[in-house]
Amino acid sequence: MSQKILKIHPDDNVLVALTDLPAGDTVAYQDLTITLVEDVPAKHKFTQQEMLPEQEIIMYGSLVGKAVTVIPAGGRISIENVKHQASTFTGKTKTTGWRAPDVSKWANKTFQGYHRADGQVGTANYWLVIPLVFCENRNVNIIKQAFLEELGFGRQDIYKSYVQQMVELYQAGNTAAIAQLPLQNHASNGHKRIFENIDGIKFLTHEGGCGGIRQDSEALCALLAGYIHNPNVAGATVLSLGCQNAQASILEEKLRALDPNFTKPLIMLEQQQEGTEHELLAKAIKQTFLALVEADKQERQPAPLSKLVVGLECGGSDGFSGISANPAVGHASDLVVALGGKSMLSEFPELCGVEQELINRCVDEKTADRFVQLMRAYAYAAEAVGSGFDMNPSPGNIKDGLITDAIKSAGAAKKGGTSPVADVLDYGEYATKPGLTLLCTPGNDVESTTAMAGSGANIILFTTGLGTPTGNPVTPVIKVSSNTKLAQRMPDIIDIDTGPVIAGEKNIEEMGAEMLDLIIEVASGKVQPKAVQLGQDDFIPWKRGISL
Structure with missing residues (x-):
C-alpha cells in the first residue's frame, strides 16, 4: 500500500x-x-x-x-x-445544489423484471405465507415443511448429512475418524423446481400481533401490507387466529391505502372460523398451490432503470466503511436517482450529527420539518428509557475505530450520496417519490432491512467492514465489503469488494459504477447475491419500544 x-x-x-x-x-x-x-x-x-x-x-x-x-x-x-459530541440542528437554513453524475452509459439500459398491475416492477417473484399473530407461526411452519422440498425450493441440509456421517462412524466404532471428517459442501435441491418463474415461497414468522400495545399491531399490519405490496411479491397467504390485535381488517385497510385498486391474489384464512387445524391447513395448502400455478405464468420483461428502488444499509461497520464502501454505495445511489429511480437511506440513530446537512438537502421546508420531527421524537424516546444515540456503536464498531456515534454516523450517511432528499418517511410508510428517501428505522441491521423491503425496496446494497450474514426474504441483498481482508476471509457472504479504494487502485466513482452494473444483473435474475444463495431470510419487525 x-x-x-x-x-x-x-x-x-x-x-x-x-x-x-x-x-x-x-x-x-x-x-x-x-x-x-x-x-x-x-x-x-x-x-x-x-x-x-x-x-x-x-x-x-x-x-x-x-x-x-x-x-x-x-x-x-x-x-x-x-x-x-455531535452538532445541533435546526430547520432548513439553505438549499444545497446538486450536480447529477453522468449516466449516459446506462441511459438505454434496462433490467428484466416482473411488471405488476400497479406499475411497479419486481426484481424477483416470490409468494408469501404470513401469520398475522405469533399463534399461527406453527401452522406457517407446517405449510413450509409441506411445500419447500416437494416444489423444489428446499435446500439440501449439508449439516444434517454431516451429522449422519458422524453417527455412522460412531456406530461402526470408528470415533477417531470423526475428528478428520471434512464437511462436504454440495448443497443442491432435492427436487426439480416445479414453478420456473417463481423464485421461492417465503414464510415470515414473527413474535407480534397481540399482547403488546395496539400501535405495535398497527405497525405490524402496515409492514406486512408493504411486503405484500412490494413488487418482488406475486401474492400472499395470510393466516389469522381471529381474536388478536392485528386483525385481518387492519391489514386489508393498509393494503387499500397503498393501492385502492389492489389486485394481487390474497388468500386470507382465520383459524377460529375454519374449524380444525387439519381443515385450515388443507385449505391453505390447496389454495396456495393453485395461486402458485397462476403466479408462475408471469415472466420477466424489460423495464427501465427508473423502476429500481435501492435500499442503502450498513452493518458490522468498521473504520474503513465511511471511506470506501459507504461512499461507493452513495455514488451508486446518485446514479440510480439520476436515472429516475428511488433510493432509501434508513437507520436514524446513525444519522446523528449530520442532520443539518440532510435537512439542507431536503427539496422543501415540509420535507425538512418532517425529518426534524422524526429525529427529535426518536432521540427523546431513547433518552426517556435511559439510553441515547451515543450508545449506538457496538463493541465491534469500537474495536475497529468507530468510537463515537457521530464518527459512525458521519461515515454511514455517505451511503446516501449527494442527491437531494425527495421524501422523509416514518416506519411502515411506502416510498412513492423518485429520488432519495429518508426512512425512520432503528440502527439494528435486520430491523432496518426488514423495514426497507416493507417500504418498497426491490434491491438492497448492504455494506460491512466486519462481516454480517444478513439477507431479506423478498428483496435481494448485495453485500459490499469495506476492505479486501474481509472479502478474502468471508467470500461466502461478500458480493463486491471496495478494498481497492483503500489500496488506491480504484476510485469511488469506479466502484459505484460497478455496483450499478451488478444491481442490473441481480435485478434481471442473472446473478444471485450470496445472501440469496445462503437463504438468509432475516425478518424482524420493529416494536416502537426503543431499539437502537
Whole structure:
C-alpha cells in the first residue's frame, strides 16, 4: 500500500491509519511531520496536533467528539480519551445544489423484471405465507415443511448429512475418524423446481400481533401490507387466529391505502372460523398451490432503470466503511436517482450529527420539518428509557475505530450520496417519490432491512467492514465489503469488494459504477447475491419500544 494515512476532509484534525502504524513511526501530511506516540491499528484515527480537554474532534468536516484528556500529537483517539459530541440542528437554513453524475452509459439500459398491475416492477417473484399473530407461526411452519422440498425450493441440509456421517462412524466404532471428517459442501435441491418463474415461497414468522400495545399491531399490519405490496411479491397467504390485535381488517385497510385498486391474489384464512387445524391447513395448502400455478405464468420483461428502488444499509461497520464502501454505495445511489429511480437511506440513530446537512438537502421546508420531527421524537424516546444515540456503536464498531456515534454516523450517511432528499418517511410508510428517501428505522441491521423491503425496496446494497450474514426474504441483498481482508476471509457472504479504494487502485466513482452494473444483473435474475444463495431470510419487525 503506497499510502499509509488519509485525511478525509480538509477541516479534519485527525488522520486515519490505512495500515498498522507502530509507535515511533513518523508520518508526513502536507507540511506536518507527526511521530506516533503509540501503536495505531489500521482503521483507527490519531491526532495531528495536541488536543486539550473539551477540544472538538473534527472528522468528515463534522463535529464527532470532544477530548476528555490531553491527547498528544500522534496519539490514537479512543473511548478512553474522547467522548461523543455531535452538532445541533435546526430547520432548513439553505438549499444545497446538486450536480447529477453522468449516466449516459446506462441511459438505454434496462433490467428484466416482473411488471405488476400497479406499475411497479419486481426484481424477483416470490409468494408469501404470513401469520398475522405469533399463534399461527406453527401452522406457517407446517405449510413450509409441506411445500419447500416437494416444489423444489428446499435446500439440501449439508449439516444434517454431516451429522449422519458422524453417527455412522460412531456406530461402526470408528470415533477417531470423526475428528478428520471434512464437511462436504454440495448443497443442491432435492427436487426439480416445479414453478420456473417463481423464485421461492417465503414464510415470515414473527413474535407480534397481540399482547403488546395496539400501535405495535398497527405497525405490524402496515409492514406486512408493504411486503405484500412490494413488487418482488406475486401474492400472499395470510393466516389469522381471529381474536388478536392485528386483525385481518387492519391489514386489508393498509393494503387499500397503498393501492385502492389492489389486485394481487390474497388468500386470507382465520383459524377460529375454519374449524380444525387439519381443515385450515388443507385449505391453505390447496389454495396456495393453485395461486402458485397462476403466479408462475408471469415472466420477466424489460423495464427501465427508473423502476429500481435501492435500499442503502450498513452493518458490522468498521473504520474503513465511511471511506470506501459507504461512499461507493452513495455514488451508486446518485446514479440510480439520476436515472429516475428511488433510493432509501434508513437507520436514524446513525444519522446523528449530520442532520443539518440532510435537512439542507431536503427539496422543501415540509420535507425538512418532517425529518426534524422524526429525529427529535426518536432521540427523546431513547433518552426517556435511559439510553441515547451515543450508545449506538457496538463493541465491534469500537474495536475497529468507530468510537463515537457521530464518527459512525458521519461515515454511514455517505451511503446516501449527494442527491437531494425527495421524501422523509416514518416506519411502515411506502416510498412513492423518485429520488432519495429518508426512512425512520432503528440502527439494528435486520430491523432496518426488514423495514426497507416493507417500504418498497426491490434491491438492497448492504455494506460491512466486519462481516454480517444478513439477507431479506423478498428483496435481494448485495453485500459490499469495506476492505479486501474481509472479502478474502468471508467470500461466502461478500458480493463486491471496495478494498481497492483503500489500496488506491480504484476510485469511488469506479466502484459505484460497478455496483450499478451488478444491481442490473441481480435485478434481471442473472446473478444471485450470496445472501440469496445462503437463504438468509432475516425478518424482524420493529416494536416502537426503543431499539437502537
